[in-house]
Amino acid sequence: MQKTPILAGNLDLTMTQPLKTSFRVLRLVSMVTILAFTVAACNSAKRLKNANVNEVTEGMSKKQVESILGLPTTVDTKDFVVLKKTVYVYDQGKESVTIVFKDDKVQSKVSTLSD
Helix, strand or coil, rough: CEEEEEEEEEEEEEHHHHHHHHHHHHHCCCCCCCHHHHHHHHHHHCCCCCHHHHHHCCEEEHHHHHHHCCCCCCHHHHHEECCCEEEEEEEEEEEEEEEEEECCCEEEECCCCCC
């Protein structure tokens, strides 16, 4: 097994080939993870516009709303015995869009966008 010397101060450490390969894999996985989070952050930061908000209609699913407006800034879910209520809030500076879901379907929306 080939060993590669590593100098750490006065210590002479050696690293085996399998250990070097493990470090390379770990570094690659770390870079891919950082890239994935960066892309996700860019996609969730869609600019809210009245035209997009107007596409959201009563009865739409959460997935449909997210495909139009992106991921919400905050989510509040309340499970009652007879129904499930979820509120999506999209904040953009001083403006916001609030989408209320009843049993996972759009029930209402309120927008303070000035577009």
